[in-house]
Amino acid sequence: MIKFNELKIGDIVNAEYESALRQGEVTDLDREDKLVCVQTEVQEFWYEPQHLFPILVNDEQLDKLGFEKLENTDGTVKYMKEAFRILLPRKGDFSSFEMWYREDRRHISHPIALHELQNHYSQMTKVELAY
Secondary structure: OOOHHHOOOOOEEEEEEOOEEEEEEEEEEEOOOOEEEEEEOOOEEEEOHHHEEOOEOOHHHHHHOOOEEEEOOOOOEEEEEOOEEEEEOOOOOOOOEEEEEOOEEEEEOOOOEHHHHHHHHHHHHOOOOOO
């Protein structure tokens, strides 16, 4: 489950409908009733937060988002999208990493969800991160 206050329009999440999970994009938020409108490949539908689930950041998701990958000789892996950078200490290890954009540098000490990365990226660059 994702907390309602973590979500923003444009975030990518998994939405559960009739026991099936479908990836979709948040298109609207109803703050009064705490409902989230998500557009999936099937339809646009309003969900309660308990039917929304995070998608963990991984190599595949960063590739879909248009990041370039550079494997360094010391075993670290850098993902780049324009001036934004993500540095993993080891290939495939998203449990602890650094991200930076210009002088804004952040150390993340736990795996994060795609919508959280999107929100960090937006805060740091003032640009939305989407497929």
